[in-house]
Amino acid sequence: GAVVSQHPSRVICKSGTSVKIECRSLDFQATTMFWYRQFPKQSLMLMATSNEGSKATYEQGVEKDKFLINHASLTLSTLTVTSAHPEDSSFYICSASEAAGNTIYFGEGSWLTVV
Amino acid sequence: KNEVEQSPQNLTAQEGEFITINCSYSVGISALHWLQQHPGGGIVSLFMLSSGKKKHGRLIATINIQEKHSSLHITASHPRDSAVYICAVWFNNDMRFGAGTRLTVKP
Numbered sequence: 495g496a497v498v499s500q501h502p503s504r505v506i507c508k509s510g511t512s513v514k515i516e517c518r519s520l521d522f523q524a525t526t527m528f529w530y531r532q533f534p535k536q537s538l539m540l541m542a543t544s545n546e547g548s549k550a551t552y553e554q555g556v557e558k559d560k561f562l563i564n565h566a567s568l569t570l571s572t573l574t575v576t577s578a579h580p581e582d583s584s585f586y587i588c589s590a591s592e593a594a595g596n597t598i599y600f601g602e603g604s605w606l607t608v609v
Numbered sequence: 610k611n612e613v614e615q616s617p618q619n620l621t622a623q624e625g626e627f628i629t630i631n632c633s634y635s636v637g638i639s640a641l642h643w644l645q646q647h648p649g650g651g652i653v654s655l656f657m658l659s660s661g662k663k664k665h666g667r668l669i670a671t672i673n674i675q676e677k678h679s680s681l682h683i684t685a686s687h688p689r690d691s692a693v694y695i696c697a698v699w700f701n702n703d704m705r706f707g708a709g710t711r712l713t714v715k716p
Contacts, residue, residue, distance in 0.1 A: 528704060532650070537695060537709040585650050595639040595699050600652040 497521060498590045500601030507608055512576045515604045517588030523568035524590035528598070529561075532585045544571050578608040612636050615696050615707030622714050628683040630710045632696030635677065643670050643681045644695040646709070652695075655681070686714045 497520040507513045517527060525546050530538040542558075544550040544565035552558045560582075562574040571590075575582050588601040614633045622628055632641070643655045656663050656670040658679065663670050667686075672679040683690055691714050696707040 535711075537693075538652075538697075538706050540704060540706065543703060587650070587652060589652075594703075597657050598642060598654055598697075598704070600644075600654065603650040603652070605650070 498524075498588065498599045498601045500588055500604055502604060503602060504605045505607070507578055507606070509579055509608055510577055512574055513578055513606060514572055514574045515586055515588075515606070517571045517573070517590065517601050519569045519590045519599070522590075522592055524571075525568065525593055526591045527565055527571040528589045528591075529563060529571070529573050530587045530589070532587060532603075538587065541573075575606065578606070580608045582606065583608045611708070612700075612705045613696055613698055613707040615710055617710060618708065619711045620713070622686050622712070624687055624714055624716050626686050626714075628686050628690070628712065628714075630681045630694050630696075630712070632679045632681070632707055633677060634679075634696075634698050634705075636698070636700045636705070638677075638698040638700045640699045641672055641679050642697040642699075643679070644697055646693040646695060648692075655694075683712075686712075688714045688716050690714050 499518045501516045527544050529541045541556045542550040542552045542563050544563050546565050546568050550563040565571040587603040589598045591598045616631050640659045642657050646652045658672040667684045669682040693709045693711050695709045
């Protein structure tokens with residue numbers, strides 16, 4: 495079946511630095527990718543929707559200059575957390591779909607710890 | 610008001626019991642997903658529904674488009690079913706999520 499791979503699975507970075515998380519669709523072309531954040535014991539919070547070749551659409555309250563999303567190809571989207579702070583520590587998950595309304599496939603998630 | 614409401618928030622059951630988790634939504638949707646998230650974070654899409662009923666093993670998902678309601682049923686529940694179950698809907702090329710139901714099945 496379709497697989498979405500996320501990397502890294504865990505990352506620790508220093509406060510003030512930037513960290514990039516990759517999301518790859520391994521055996522299908524993902525025209526739409528989603529990025530989510532999840533706090534402990536809470537549901538997924540959609541951060542942004544990205545369509546290949548166009549700018550990401552951010553949810554209300556998500557800082558687009560802080561969470562840079564790039565979807566330059568049909569198999570890769572990246573989330574860069576810029577100038578990270580400890581409050582950015584969280585579980586970040588991506589998902590991908592061939593088209594809106596189709597089956598979505600989730601990455602394994604990335605645990606970010608900012609120290 | 611959330612566009613997607615799930616109930617119950619928490620559910621504890623004994624092994625073997627029949628489980629039902631409900632999802633109601635307030636918008637017109639093109640499809641609904643039931644997701645399972647195990648401790649550690651990994652998420653699996655269990656079902657995608659746009660009408661009717663689907664069955665996979667001990668899991669059954671139903672949707673009533675007119676009533677804007679879906680249910681996830683687990684028959685003969687097992688401790689390995691313990692997870693968070695999340696309802697998610699596609700609408701306007703976007704996704705919205707329920708708050709999740711934390712299921713604990715005790716042996």
